Amino acid sequence: MFRIGVRRLVLALWLSSAALGAVVDTARAADPANKPEFRDHAVQLAAHYVEATVAQAQAAAAAETLDRQKERLSAGGGSDNVIDMLRGLSPEERRTLEGMLERSASMVVTALERDVEAAARRRKQLTDDWRELRTGLYHQQLELYEVLASQKIAGQLASLLSVDNRWFWLFGLISIASLAAITLHERRHELRRWLHGGRARALGLSKFLAGTLAALILMTLITFILGDRVYLWLLQAGMGDETSPHQRFVAENADLDKSLAQATSDRDAAQANYRAAFEKWKNLHPSEGQQAALVEHDDQQRRLTVRLAEEQSAANTVAEHTGRDLKDLESAQAKLADSKKLRDAYVRQKQWIRGGLGGVLLGLAATGGVVFKRGVRIRKQTTRETCPLCLGHGTFEPVGDVNHQGLEMARCKNVISEHPYEECDFTFSAMYRQNVKLCFPTLGIPQAGKTHWLAMVYRELNRGNYPNVIQFERIRSTSSDDFDVVVDEILNKKLGPMATQVGRIPHPLIFNFLDHDPFGVSNVLVNIFDYSGEVIRSQTIEDRQRQRALDGDGFFFFLDPTEPSETQSQALAGFREDLRRIKGVRAGKQVHVPIALCVSKLDLMVNESYADPHGGGAIEKLYRDLGELGWEPNVATIEARSKLMGQLRDTVWPGWQIERQIDDLFGGRFLFFPLSPVGLDGLGERDLTRRTIAPVGLLEPLLWLLHMNGYPVLA
Numbered sequence: 001m002f003r004i005g006v007r008r009l010v011l012a013l014w015l016s017s018a019a020l021g022a023v024v025d026t027a028r029a030a031d032p033a034n035k036p037e038f039r040d041h042a043v044q045l046a047a048h049y050v051e052a053t054v055a056q057a058q059a060a061a062a063a064e065t066l067d068r069q070k071e072r073l074s075a076g077g078g079s080d081n082v083i084d085m086l087r088g089l090s091p092e093e094r095r096t097l098e099g100m101l102e103r104s105a106s107m108v109v110t111a112l113e114r115d116v117e118a119a120a121r122r123r124k125q126l127t128d129d130w131r132e133l134r135t136g137l138y139h140q141q142l143e144l145y146e147v148l149a150s151q152k153i154a155g156q157l158a159s160l161l162s163v164d165n166r167w168f169w170l171f172g173l174i175s176i177a178s179l180a181a182i183t184l185h186e187r188r189h190e191l192r193r194w195l196h197g198g199r200a201r202a203l204g205l206s207k208f209l210a211g212t213l214a215a216l217i218l219m220t221l222i223t224f225i226l227g228d229r230v231y232l233w234l235l236q237a238g239m240g241d242e243t244s245p246h247q248r249f250v251a252e253n254a255d256l257d258k259s260l261a262q263a264t265s266d267r268d269a270a271q272a273n274y275r276a277a278f279e280k281w282k283n284l285h286p287s288e289g290q291q292a293a294l295v296e297h298d299d300q301q302r303r304l305t306v307r308l309a310e311e312q313s314a315a316n317t318v319a320e321h322t323g324r325d326l327k328d329l330e331s332a333q334a335k336l337a338d339s340k341k342l343r344d345a346y347v348r349q350k351q352w353i354r355g356g357l358g359g360v361l362l363g364l365a366a367t368g369g370v371v372f373k374r375g376v377r378i379r380k381q382t383t384r385e386t387c388p389l390c391l392g393h394g395t396f397e398p399v400g401d402v403n404h405q406g407l408e409m410a411r412c413k414n415v416i417s418e419h420p421y422e423e424c425d426f427t428f429s430a431m432y433r434q435n436v437k438l439c440f441p442t443l444g445i446p447q448a449g450k451t452h453w454l455a456m457v458y459r460e461l462n463r464g465n466y467p468n469v470i471q472f473e474r475i476r477s478t479s480s481d482d483f484d485v486v487v488d489e490i491l492n493k494k495l496g497p498m499a500t501q502v503g504r505i506p507h508p509l510i511f512n513f514l515d516h517d518p519f520g521v522s523n524v525l526v527n528i529f530d531y532s533g534e535v536i537r538s539q540t541i542e543d544r545q546r547q548r549a550l551d552g553d554g555f556f557f558f559l560d561p562t563e564p565s566e567t568q569s570q571a572l573a574g575f576r577e578d579l580r581r582i583k584g585v586r587a588g589k590q591v592h593v594p595i596a597l598c599v600s601k602l603d604l605m606v607n608e609s610y611a612d613p614h615g616g617g618a619i620e621k622l623y624r625d626l627g628e629l630g631w632e633p634n635v636a637t638i639e640a641r642s643k644l645m646g647q648l649r650d651t652v653w654p655g656w657q658i659e660r661q662i663d664d665l666f667g668g669r670f671l672f673f674p675l676s677p678v679g680l681d682g683l684g685e686r687d688l689t690r691r692t693i694a695p696v697g698l699l700e701p702l703l704w705l706l707h708m709n710g711y712p713v714l715a
Contacts, residue, residue: 041246042135042138042139042142042246042249043135043138045138045246045249045250045253046131046134046135046137046138046249047131047135048253049134049249049252049253049256050127050130050131050134050318051127052253052256052257052260053256053317053318053321054123054127054314054317054318055260055263055264056256056259056260056263057310057313057314057316057317057318058310058311058313058314059260059263059264059266059267059310060263060266060267060313061309061310061312061313061314062267062270062271062306062309062310063263063266063267063269063270064270064309065305065306065309065310066267066270066271066273066274066306067270067273067274069274069277069302069305069306070270070273070274070277073274073277073278073280073281074277108301109300109301109304112300112301112304112305112308113304115304115308116304116307116308116311119308119311119312119315120311122311122315123311123314123315123318126315126318126319126322127314127318129322130318130321130322130325133322133325133326133329134321134325136329137325137328137329137332138245138249140329140332140333140336141245141332142245142246143336144332144335144336144339145244145245171361172361173217175361175365176364176365176368179365179368179369179372182372183368183372185519185520186372186376188517188519188520188710189436189522189709189710189711190710191710192708192709192710193592193593193708193709193710194592274302278299278302380434383433383434383435383436383437384433384434385433386437387412387414387424387426388426388437388439388508388510388525388527389412389424389426389505389507389508389527390412390414390416390424390426390505390548391548391551392412392414392424395412395413395414395424396410396411396412396413396430396433397410397411397413398410398430399411399427408429408430408431409427409428409429409430410427410428410429410430410433411425411426411427412424412425412426412427413425416504416505416544417544422504424505426478426507427477427478428475428476428477428510429475429476432475432512432525435512435523435524435525436522436523436524436525437524437525437527438524438525438526438527438553438554438705438706438709439508439527439529439551439552439553440526440527440528440529440552440553440554440555440556440702440705441528441529441531441548441549441550441552441555441556442454442528442529442530442531442556442558443531443535443536443549443555443556443557443558443575444533444536444556444557444558444559444560444568444571444598445533445536445537445558445560445563445567445568445571446532446533446534446537447533447560448533448558448559448560448563448600449558449560449598449600449601449677450530450531450533450556450558450600451486451497451530452490452497452600452677453556453558453598453600453675453677453698454483454509454528454530455483455486455487455490455497455677456487456490456677456693456695456698457528457698457699457702458480458483458487458509459487459491460695460698460699461474461511461699462474465699466699467633467699467703467713467714467715470513470514470515470516470703470713471513471514472511472512472513472514473512473514474511474512475510475511475512475525477507477508477509477510478507479506479507479508479509479510479530480509480510482507483509490688490693491693495688504545505529505544505545505548506529506530506531506532508527508528508529509527509528509530510525510526510527510528511525511526511528511702512524512525512526513525513526513706513711513713515706515711515712515713516712516713517711517712518712522711524706524711526702526706528556528702529548529549529552531545531549535549536549536571536574536575537567537571541578541581541582546578547582550575550578550579550582550583551582551583552593553593553705553709554593554594554595554596554705554708554709555593555594555595555596556595556596556598556701556702556705557572557575557595557596557597557598558598558600559597559598559599559600559653559658560600560601561599561600561601561602561604561605561608561652562601562604562605562607562608564653565653565654565655565656568653568656569653569656569658569661572658572661572662573661576661576662576665579591579665580665585665588664590664590665590666590667591665591666591667592667592669593666593669594666594669594670594704594705594708594709595662595666595669595670596670596671596673596701596704596705597658597662597670597671597672597673598673598675598701599645599672599673599674599675600675600676600677601676602674602675602676602680602696602697603676603678603679603680603682603683603684603685604683604684604686605619605622605652606619606620606683606684607684608652610651610652618648618651619648619651622644622645622648622674623680623683625644626641626644626674629641629644631696631697633699633700633703633714634714634715635707635714635715638671638673638700638704638714639671641672641673641674641697641700642671642672642673644674645672645673645674646659646672649672669708671704673697673700673701673704674697675695675696675697675698675700675701676695676696676697677695677698678691678693678694678695679691679692679693679694679695679696680694680696681694
């Protein structure tokens with residue numbers, strides 16, 4: 001119930017994201033007053049131009065005024081004549097005149113301060129008005145340029161990468177990402193199956209979705225990170241050699257910055273020269289008492305005079321630029337009015353483009369949801385209606401509770417053959433029909449140990465000898481009753497299993513597994529078909545039993561270390577050739593199913609000619625290394641055991657390149673599994689009455705095939 005709720009939440013998220021992205025951005029495009037957000041940069045450029053122009057005018061005026069003050073000081077101007085005159089008066093007259101001069105100087109300073117404040121207010125008001133005017137001029141010029149550029153193909157495409165589309169692309173990314181996430185979650189087993197192996201490829205079914213997602217990620221990153229740089233570049237590309245207003249704005253600001261830097265440098269130099277001249281003059285006319293105050297007032301008057309000159313010059317400059325910009329604005333507005341039809345067409349064009357994309361996005365998300373839901377329903381229906389034995393579809397019929405009181409059973413009534421007449425007759429509990437069914441056939445030459453291995457696997461699972469990371473449940477079937485007999489003969493009567501009959505497709509031995517998938521636990525029925533060795537050795541592809549044996553989700557291919565390589569290599573080559581035909585895989589391509597190369601009869605290798613009769617050879621080393629690795633069923637140990645067995649391949653089967661023969665078809669989806677259904681006690685003894693049954697390596701091939709099919713059951 002929780003997983004269903006999450007799935008519905010994600011579905012709602014992607015549909016609402018698509019709808020919101022389409023509606024919001026279409027509404028924004030429909031509003032002619034809505035200016036593209038890239039014009040915020042134009043606001044910054046206009047403000048920078050205005051402030052830099054004002055600063056340049058102030059610096060130039062300050063430099064000019066300071067130069068005049070410096071020349072006056074150098075020529076003996078200033079308060080020196082007054083100070084010299086004061087020295088010739090009596091103390092009483094000097095004090096009276098100093099007081100009068102100080103009051104007069106204070107009044108002059110106060111008046112200058114008022115004039116400076118008034119000039120600064122006027123300059124600020126003019127500057128604010130000009131900044132607003134110039135911003136409007138920039139917007140008008142950019143809009144006129146957009147209208148003209150919209151007539152070009154590049155301009156039409158450029159509007160898609162405008163910053164004002166960034167939420168459009170973000171909502172689209174969210175919707176497609178949600179669709180991709182829920183699709184990949186639903187198909188996670190297929191994805192893992194494709195990705196497992198030495199030369200894995202991407203899941204072909206998701207290529208379109210992955211490509212769409214990548215495109216939306218790119219669009220979103222472009223609009224959020226790069227802003228309107230790509231948009232403006234495309235506009236410029238569409239207009240050929242014509243310089244865009246934005247480029248012109250940037251160039252004007254760059255030139256202005258250079259002029260400002262020079263003016264600032266000139267002002268600083270003039271300031272330094274003035275201070276040097278003032279200090280020199282001050283040292284030539286030392287003053288005491290109130291005379292020092294007169295000198296200080298004189299300095300204040302000079303500084304205020306400079307500030308007043310700065311403010312007045314800046315105000316005049318701003319007024320001059322305002323007049324020019326006002327004329328330019330009127331011209332731009334007139335041109336826009338003349339191109340009203342083009343402007344309206346441009347707005348409608350943007351609306352249609354964005355609305356169309358929004359509709360496509362919404363349609364893609366909605367269609368994706370419908371296709372996804374339909375696909376899930378079809379897969380579930382196919383799983384429910386497909387017989388794991390004959391692969392017939394829609395051939396199940398209820399048969400009540402045959403031999404299973406209280407349980408409804410389902411039987412496949414598919415007709416396998418008309419001459420002679422033969423029905424599938426596969427019967428199992430109807431409660432398992434909706435479960436995913438994996439089919440794993442056992443293949444190999446006759447007497448390779450397939451049935452013996454499967455019987456002991458059946459016994460070990462029934463006894464609970466499986467890892468804690470999985471859950472297992474026995475399912476009664478026709479084959480389970482047969483294998484109960486086989487297990488009894490092996491354990492109690494110490495008889496090896498009889499050869500498997502070839503007459504018909506064998507009924508599978510069914511196991512019910514529950515994996516430990518962190519993204520959602522899955523229940524899967526594993527159907528293991530115990531095929532006779534004659535199927536792989538002598539039957540042709542036209543035989544229905546061989547066709548069914550090659551149509552599996554994974555394979556157990558048994559290699560007998562007590563038999564030479566010739567017969568086994570021929571059987572493997574025939575298997576490869578017919579598997580390509582059954583799966584429809586061309587030469588050079590791969591099947592995305594795993595194959596477990598089960599090296600059975602591990603305990604009997606000591607009797608073979610490649611084993612050192614005196615001990616200490618490669619076989620004894622293999623036993624020792626396997627013992628050191630242990631028999632824990634985990635991926636690392638399984639791969640290490642496979643590597644040990646692979647290193648011994650030339651010793652057991654000289655000249656047989658098994659890995660090369662397998663790898664080009666299965667693409668790395670294979671491992672060697674050394675195992676023994678009897679155990680490693682009493683090495684070399686074939687008489688079961690003299691052996692203690694303690695199997696090793698039995699479950700690893702089965703668990704590995706499950707793991708490679710996307711059902712995590714191995715640590």
